Amino acid sequence: MEQADVLIIGAGASGGVAAGALAQAGFDVICLEQGNWPDRADYPAQRGTYELEARKQWSGSPNVRQNPTDYPINDTDSDVAPLMYAGVGGSMTLYAGDWPRLLPSDFRVRSLDGVADDWPLRYADLQPFYERTDVAFGVSGVGGDPAYPEGAEPPLPPLPIGRMGARMARSHDKLGWHWWPAAQAVLSAPYQGRRPCVQFGACMQGCPEGAKASTDLTHWPAAVAKGVRLLTEARVSRILMSGNGLATGAEFVCPDGSWHVVRADVVILAANAVGTPRILLNSASPRYPDGLANSSGLVGRRLMVHPFANVTGYFDDDVEGWRGHVGAKITCFEFYETDTDRGFVRGAKWSLAPTGGPLNAALPTRAGDAVWGAAHHEHVRRHLGRTISWGIFGEDLPDETNRVTVDAALTDSSGIPAPKITYSVSENSRRLLDFHIDRATESLQTAGAYDVAMESLMRYSGWHLLGTARMGTDPRTSVVDQYGRCHDIPNLYIMDGSVFVTSGGVNPTSTIAALALRSTEHLIAARRDQQVPA
């Protein structure tokens, strides 16, 4: 049986940040990761078949991908399919590297707009941690964005915005709207031994250059060198508890079917907003019939998934729509803040993204069967390289009926009950997207688009999974405190997207990483004062 000061469950974004800080502070750490170390040589970006592989073995959906290390998810009662990846680096392996922060208003939604809840911390509390994680991950961008309060410059200059970014910048200049070169966790120059981006345009199937930040590159090698024990293909079934109400470790299973236990003084869950509530709920026992850390009844509830739309403009000339990093060339926060005259609250951030290669041009999901036959070549000519797309990430307000539960029948290959997701898109989200689609259409038409198509509420857009173990000050209405410590179990921490109080309208990885660093440093500072439940 392994033993450690701290057990981390999950080696993704937050698990890597926590491991790095704990190792630096001299803690003895074990991490259990259900997946494997990624092999960059296996990433498909340089293979001609990469667009085919993106639809199966490199899909973001574990249900489509069906890797041996994935667990299935019952998403039949969900409007959106959850997307994630199991492995060292976690879902960062397949994310786009878009690295915006939450805005100040995101932390005060109740106070400002009368909806949802305020966070127990403010932007200013997190800003120093954002700036430090920017340095650790290697963020490229331009300082001075008026969408944010003043602060440190990103450590690297911006990535190219390309013909498409330049064109849309001119469009927004005409309209008097915000735009800014996007902050990306993708290297624009050599940095800390990593090579810069070479613009393969396949970030979401793994970056073969290692230019896109993920903790298997940015945090785990140093943590392992400092003695952190990272056990891969180790699938956790449950958290173990002592008689005095503290977590004592976890039970896990290996691919050969052997079961093991790790003991630790502190347990950190970093398994994402689906995996974390799954483990807490699967840890139910006669003493904890509703699962662990669940006296509020909120474990698994308030699942938030950013409502997403793509608005694509068609142009007569070649804008190299397939080129470059995928996350965002430029962003727009013009309509991020609430204006109640619009008929909804909160807003959305726009990311200007490439539109993919030839197979994506030939098989756009919105085009149906009209792409075949005599019209095919004209269809591809219109799409390939001649399209620009705004990706719109809207804020999703928390709703307790949107939730993660444990499925009564479905299990993973080890027999561990699998999660079930129940999720409906709200009326506020629909109105929000309708408004933003209209504005994005205006943006593209001003840039010279002769036609615009949109795809709203795409099913396979569940990249951002948030809120299923929210933070707060009141144990009756929250699962963890502002540092991720469970109200019910003071040596059990949650450090992933589960703790978000509200979703904001931006890609969350930057915030997940900053919160993990803040929580871990608080854990380290407060370790000598370990509480025991009464």
Added chain:
Amino acid sequence: MNLSQAPDTTAADIPEECRDWLRHVADLLIPASATMPAAGDAGLGDGQLNVVLRARPDLIRDLVRAWSSTNELAPTEALDELQQIDLPAYHAVLLIVAGSYYTTPTVLSLLGYAGQQPRTVRIAEDIDEDLLMRVVERGPRYRQA
């Protein structure tokens, strides 16, 4: 042998009759134009079927089932039939045909597609500083909170 039920069927096991059937179907889906070849000639005709099925072996079963169930029909009718009675097989055929075509070097060259080639990033050369300054001059976009 019933290929659709054989668990270890590989691309090499796909019979020539199935390949012929697929080429005819492919010509319907992606016919020749004044500048582009038909999919039965380029892509599938260039041996790309094996490339596609090696990359996506999960499609083999659907392909063989599509062929087995409709090979006595004319290509147009075969596609209609598949769309009506076996949507997974229908979508597999579409993906295989398009995948074969758009992984063929000749086709990519004709399209002028130069993706997936490494390029040196030119830092900040394409950002118009004057436009950026005007964004700054318009003032903060965030609410103080």
